[in-house]
Amino acid sequence: MELNLDLFEQHKEYEDEVVSILQDLIRIDTSNPPGNELKAAKYLEKLLSKEGFKCEIFESDENRGNIYTEIKGEDENLPILLLLNHLDVVPANKEKWEVDPFSGDLIDDFIWGRGALDMKGTVAAQVFAVIALKRANIKPKRTIKYLSVADEEAAGNYGAKFMTENHWEKIKATYVICEGGGFKIPVRRFDKYTLQVAEKGPFWSKIKVKGEAAHGSTPRSGVNALTKMSKIITKIDNHNIPVKITKPYKTMINNLDINFFFKFLMKNSFTVMPIINAISKMFPILKTFIEPLVKMNITPTMCKSGTKVNVIPDEAEAQLDCRLLPGMTKDDLMNQLKHILGEKLFSELEIIPIQWDEGSFNEIDNDFYEKISEIIGEIDKDGEVLPFMVPGTTDNRYFRWKGSVAYGFHPMIADMDFEEMSKLAHGKNERISVNNLKLGTEFYYRLIKDF
Template sequence: MAEANMLDPVSVCADLVRFDTTNRGNGDSEGERDAAEYVAGLLTDAGLSPEIYESAPGRANVVARVAGSDPALPPLLVQGHLDVVPADAADWSVPPFSGEVRDGFLWGRGATDMKDFCAMVLSVVDTFAREGRRPRRDVVLAFVADEEDRGEYGAHWLVERHPSLFDGCAAAISESGGYTYHVPAADGRIVRIYPVGAAERGTAHLRLTARGRAGHGSRRNHENAVVRLVAALHRIATHQWPVHLTPAVRAFIEQTGKALDVEVDLSDVDGTLARLGPAASLVESTVRNSTTPTMLDAGYKVNVIPSVAQAQVDTRTLPGTEAELLATVDELLGPDVTREFVAHQGPVQAPVDSPWFDAMGAALRSQDPGAVVVPYCLGGGTDAKAFAKLGIDCYGFAPLWLPQGFHYRAMAHGVDERVPVEGLHFGTRVLDHLFSHC
């Protein structure tokens, strides 16, 4: 495939970055409609018939279908979001919405999360149209709004209001996987690990409420709501959740250990992770559930004991563990503190031993024959939680070549977010292979 004949993924990514699609949450966003119209225009130029679906004024989603050469095969869903988190220009080395190319990198908010993937997909679709090629199976494209909040105007809205758009889709690919992770082996080799997301922890954000007796701050009070809340938070924050290995995490540990030539002992997961070195950072947050206090709200005056104190806890659950976790949380809270959900979405899990995963591995190895492709579990969440409700196996696969020493995981939502130019070309070739052969 001649890259000179392609719609340049770097230029497309730069264009997308220049659309300020900041999502501040709670319905406060901008620019999504403009970005969606740009995407729809490129898809139209490629001979497709995209449709824009607005969930609210300005909250736009683009969906299109690329016909495959074998209509008997179930379609593949390729989904990415067009919104980004806020960026304070005063903190950046370059204006965050400039799309500037400098020192071999394209800089800007969304460069890795996830306008790079959207640009690569658009480039591949354009190339197929220019060369008169088709993917092996139908590919459903969805470029959505609102992923950086709760997806209520984007993926979740589409799934609830327009599920027929995704009829027949058996698998989906999107962000957070398929990138180069350079790891030193015990013998000094540098092993190129490519983690592919095959699971996500669930989200069970909790609001805790402690109630007590209001009173003067100078007097003894054994029913102090703040004291009750702080004690409950301490018990939750210091609780050691047990190891629970999902198939994705188990496979990651076993396969990565083999590639690095280190001993794997699943009866001592913490010891094994220590031997995996830097690779452990990819799974250390997903061998257990987590309950992390993040917000506090109590009182209005220093000499007044309030009758109510509240906190929020970022709770993440592995597949098959939520009921047990919540029962333990209730025990830790005690009788004077109650809980309620602020946000609640279940975990996601896709097969790690499947033709889809094999096809993604083959696509990566077509461009990097030394790639070690392993599954892993995302500690956070993506729009996969919406599409999984339709019975679609969702994978984190947004292929990207990264140079050694590049701190990719610090880019998303970080200052000076940027993506290597060569990485975009690499990922575009990988996606071309996947669409052609899977």
């Protein structure tokens, strides 16, 4: 596939620079917990200050840093654009990796390390885009803001949430571009760059059940809370949650290059799963991504109980990773759990919120969406965008709740097996190709220059 990467054609040396920035960022261990993003923020402050930027660091807690800068536009009345990214990464199990996950090694044109995809590669691409614009002495049409935040991997309380609640006047923007989209799906009729316009809401919950303690040698003299919890987990795991067709899902299907009848079947709650199951026989990866877009997820992920091997536990607790579709609320989750467990077992549950955030969605009938589509067509002559909902959660939600149009987009092509590539973020051997790093940088540069 031929890509039009003018920035790197005109400045051959820029490739080494942006690769070096990403390597430096990977080598700063910002595993969350504990985060320690302040060190990465100070690295960016030093980098940007050398290029003439005035930066501000906002510390939300000890060693938790968020960094902000901006470029004033020609017309301060035009809606502001914010480049948004996060500095923290999920932990990495070094024993499972082929290389040190914080080495930033460049091997066969791939940069390896935790965060290469999620999302220090985007940090490097966005920060170098603003540097390149500054070096070119180009004043953008509108004001461009840049923000790297902490804590996205743990719900954003010390990052995007902190910044939107405490420094909104500083960072507010009509348009925001962050993570959550950009992969070009290598499947015919689906082969578009996904543009994240919606995301499910995390309703992470702790559930507890009570029992009655007794000696382990006489189990019938007590009530085993662990056994009760195992029944609850089994019921949740075995239940087939019903389909719900939402507006963002319909928007995605309407923008696919498929005929009207097939679109109708894909948007019908009775026929969508049989269609997905049939397609997945040819393309198994599609079911992994599409099924969560039409269903609520309730996934048991942690469980603990008991104090000693010879004591019947009188309490058990589990944690559920629940993901609600845009438009769903706490009541939808409670009703679904009651339906799964039955009235009696549900009434014995104590349900404790860990993080409850509703899903979010932005429409696509705006200049921002059109400009993104236009730029992708310039870079990739066959490139089109596909409005997409992600089953996970990003910092975009905090800005959508403030009224911003927030999209997730770092364009990437599948330059390795797509199924393997889809498992790299949060997985072992995470890496990004130099080509995809350049592609993202080119896109962000054109966006801030031309929009």
